[in-house]
Amino acid sequence: MPPMTDHETRPELDRLSADDRRLVAGLRAGDEAAFEELIERYHPSLVRLAMSFVSSRAVAEDVAQDAWLGVLRGIGGFQGRSSLRTWIYRILVNTAKTRGVRESRSIPFASLGGREGDGEPAVDPGRFRPADDVLPGAWLSPPRSWDGLPEAELLGRETLEVIDRAIDRLPPAQRQVIRLRDIDGFSAREVSELLDLSDANERVLLHRARSKVRRALEDYLSEDAA
Amino acid sequence: MSAQLEPLPCQEMVELVTDYLEGALPPADRERFELHLAGCDGCTAYLEQMRTTIRLTGRLRAQDIGEDARAALTEAFRSWRVSE
Numbered sequence: 001m002p003p004m005t006d007h008e009t010r011p012e013l014d015r016l017s018a019d020d021r022r023l024v025a026g027l028r029a030g031d032e033a034a035f036e037e038l039i040e041r042y043h044p045s046l047v048r049l050a051m052s053f054v055s056s057r058a059v060a061e062d063v064a065q066d067a068w069l070g071v072l073r074g075i076g077g078f079q080g081r082s083s084l085r086t087w088i089y090r091i092l093v094n095t096a097k098t099r100g101v102r103e104s105r106s107i108p109f110a111s112l113g114g115r116e117g118d119g120e121p122a123v124d125p126g127r128f129r130p131a132d133d134v135l136p137g138a139w140l141s142p143p144r145s146w147d148g149l150p151e152a153e154l155l156g157r158e159t160l161e162v163i164d165r166a167i168d169r170l171p172p173a174q175r176q177v178i179r180l181r182d183i184d185g186f187s188a189r190e191v192s193e194l195l196d197l198s199d200a201n202e203r204v205l206l207h208r209a210r211s212k213v214r215r216a217l218e219d220y221l222s223e224d225a226a
Numbered sequence: 227m228s229a230q231l232e233p234l235p236c237q238e239m240v241e242l243v244t245d246y247l248e249g250a251l252p253p254a255d256r257e258r259f260e261l262h263l264a265g266c267d268g269c270t271a272y273l274e275q276m277r278t279t280i281r282l283t284g285r286l287r288a289q290d291i292g293e294d295a296r297a298a299l300t301e302a303f304r305s306w307r308v309s310e
Contacts, residue, residue, distance in 0.1 A: 030307040032300070039299050044288030047295075061295060068299055072306045121241070123272075128237040137235025142268030146278055154282060163283055182283040188248060199250070207244035214279040 013080040020084040027075045039068065042085065046092045049179055052172040053096035055103055063099050067092040086190055089180075093194055122211035143218060159220065166216035170209050177202055178209035234262045239269045243276050 013021055026034025043064060050060035050067075070091040078087060127141045146154070153159065167175055176195055180186045186194065192202050234242075239262055245251050246259050263269055 030310065032303060032307075035303045036296075036300070039296065040291060043291045043295060043299070048288050065295070065298060065302065069302060069306070072303065121237075122243070123237070123240045125237070128235070135235075137237035139236045139266075139268035142236075143271045143275055145271045146275055154278065155285060159282065160286055163279075164286055167283075167286075178283065182280055183286050183288075185284065203244055203248055203250060206248075207241070210244060210276060210279060210283075211240075213283060214275055217279055217282070218275065 016080045016084065020080070023084060024075065024078060024080070027072070035072075038071075038084075038088070042088055043068070045179075045184055046089070049089070049176065049184075050092060050096045052175045052179070053093075053100045059099065059103070060096075063096045064092060066099075067095040070095060082190075086186070086194065089184075089186075089194055120208060122207065123215070144222070146221065149221065159217070162216055162220045163213055166213045167209070170212060174205045174209040174212075177205040178213070181206055182210070234258050236262075236266065236269050236272075239263075239266075240272055243273060246273075247276070247280075 013024060016024065023034050023038060027038075046064040046067060047057070047060050050063040051057060054060050054063055067088070071088055074091065078084070082090070127139065129135050129138045129140050131137075167178060170178065173195075177191060177197075180191045180194060181188070188199065188202060191197070192199055195202070197205070239259065242251065242255070242259055246256065251259060263273065
């Protein structure tokens with residue numbers, strides 16, 4: 001048996017999943033297959049996330065590549081306080097923020113954009129009864145149930161493209177939150193930590209984002225029914 | 227029953243949907259929300275559309291990694307391994 005290294009005996013990593021422990025050990029041992037597995041899994045979505053911090057796809061690709069270098073440099077000291085995935089995303093966010101500053105863009109950090117889109121209604125006010133009505137604020141033109149729509153249509157490529165485009169049109173902080181929560185599947189707490197947001201701000205951004213995506217879907221699906 | 231509670235207009239319901247789904251509504255508001263929902267087809271459909279939106283968004287996948295990016299990263303990995 002080869003001697004155990006310091007890394008393998010560090011107790012902190014016990015908190016990680018078996019899969020994460022395997023990948024961390026692989027990277028530390030210089031195993032290219034472990035690295036390939038990680039970049040297959042996360043690189044494309046890291047690039048998409050980086051795009052909401054910087055000016056172009058090319059810069060975002062660059063940022064993601066720099067983030068991977070940060071992962072390699074940091075893996076020896078990774079303590080497993082968060083999952084490997086959360087740790088990798090945190091490195092990406094930090095790298096992207098630094099690059100955003102260097103590009104001297106108006107910096108769309110979620111933490112600064114917490115009020116982004118504040119006051120925008122989730123639904124067109126024209127769809128509710130006016131204030132002088134007997135039932136002010138009640139639906140005038142209620143949404144129709146999507147229950148009857150075939151699952152194949154809902155999950156079709158076109159429908160997913162409608163969602164993808166709607167997300168691309170969102171202001172950056174809203175895009176960051178909806179991507180991390182609803183596409184990448186991070187928990188509310190993980191996202192507030194990754195983006196340095198209060199829980200309340202995260203909910204405001206998520207609400208604006210989801211409301212607009214719902215609206216885009218409703219437009220598309222009712223156009224279809226007409 | 228909370229008969230004294232002001233009824234919640236639909237226009238306010240749609241702004242509370244995310245807090246509701248996130249479990250962030252205080253108990254009294256949650257109760258008002260659910261009370262309204264029980265008697266309102268429009269808001270029931272709206273909540274269901276929101277749930278469907280979330281589910282479908284979860285089906286989006288980033289594209290596969292590009293060959294150029296893979297080659298550059300593999301190269302970076304090998305240099306790092308040598309330098310370690």
